[in-house]
Amino acid sequence: MNPIEDLEGYVGKRRAFINAFSWRNIGPTAHCNVDCDMTTATAYRKNFNEERPEAKLTFNDMIIKAAANALSNHRLYTCAYNGRHGLFPADTIDIRFPVDLGDYLGWGMVKNADRKTLAEIAADARAAIERTRRETPKRTETWARIARQYPPVPAVLKGVGFGLRLAGICFPDLDRWFRTKARSYRGTFLITNVGPAGIMRMEGPIVTPDILHLMITATRKTPVLVEGRVETRPMMPLVAKFDVRMTDAGQAAAFLTDVKRNLEDPDHRLGPY
Numbered sequence: 001m002n003p004i005e006d007l008e009g010y011v012g013k014r015r016a017f018i019n020a021f022s023w024r025n026i027g028p029t030a031h032c033n034v035d036c037d038m039t040t041a042t043a044y045r046k047n048f049n050e051e052r053p054e055a056k057l058t059f060n061d062m063i064i065k066a067a068a069n070a071l072s073n074h075r076l077y078t079c080a081y082n083g084r085h086g087l088f089p090a091d092t093i094d095i096r097f098p099v100d101l102g103d104y105l106g107w108g109m110v111k112n113a114d115r116k117t118l119a120e121i122a123a124d125a126r127a128a129i130e131r132t133r134r135e136t137p138k139r140t141e142t143w144a145r146i147a148r149q150y151p152p153v154p155a156v157l158k159g160v161g162f163g164l165r166l167a168g169i170c171f172p173d174l175d176r177w178f179r180t181k182a183r184s185y186r187g188t189f190l191i192t193n194v195g196p197a198g199i200m201r202m203e204g205p206i207v208t209p210d211i212l213h214l215m216i217t218a219t220r221k222t223p224v225l226v227e228g229r230v231e232t233r234p235m236m237p238l239v240a241k242f243d244v245r246m247t248d249a250g251q252a253a254a255f256l257t258d259v260k261r262n263l264e265d266p267d268h269r270l271g272p273y
Contacts, residue, residue: 012144027243057258066262068113080209096187
């Protein structure tokens with residue numbers, strides 16, 4: 001990383017991550033993973049883009065669709081969890097994903113991903129990335145400037161958030177309303193794809209209200225046994241990190257297996273070109 005001249009501005013950019021951990025809303029986390037053979041998915045993407053060059057389908061778009069289809073059978077993972085005894089279901093499957101903006105992250109989202117075709121997901125994801133790259137730096141700089149000019153503002157906002165959490169404990173209906181509103185702009189499921197950065201392994205805590213996150217690490221050529229002979233296949237690890245208060249390894253593994261099946265059989269499970 002290059003030397004950081006504006007340290008206060010950098011801290012402002014990391015505000016969302018600082019708050020997530022300083023507020024202690026992280027859950028006891030476990031991880032499990034499976035390897036997905038991307039041979040068929042690679043050919044499918046190549047053929048898709050030849051048939052529909054305007055779509056510019058990416059592997060990330062295919063992962064979003066595969067996860068959305070799997071979530072149709074695992075709706076627990078689209079629920080919001082308040083870290084205590086409140087579990088709030090979602091009516092839609094809205095996939096959120098990080099967008100690399102250099103020293104910090106922005107967030108894109110594809111709404112109703114289970115109801116959309118791959119071409120629609122590709123278009124929505126591309127538009128979300130462009131919008132995030134255009135708007136997030138301006139918004140972040142604005143917040144950083146406000147924090148510098150009015151130092152009490154971050155503490156006041158933190159106090160307001162803490163007050164809302166306390167109110168949610170006392171008034172469950174208010175907690176439900178707050179969680180529902182939050183999900184309208186932060187989505188109902190998170191996918192983090194660090195494969196393009198070449199990362200082979202990634203772990204970390206789960207942050208409420210999410211119950212399970214899907215993480216993708218770098219695809220690698222791996223020798224596998226196919227019908228009695230050894231072949232080299234592109235294998236992509238699918239990693240689930242999950243809150244053990246609300247789910248367990250068996251449920252998480254079943255979800256990962258569904259995502260794996262969707263990616264390994266895209267013709268039947270992701271839709272036509």
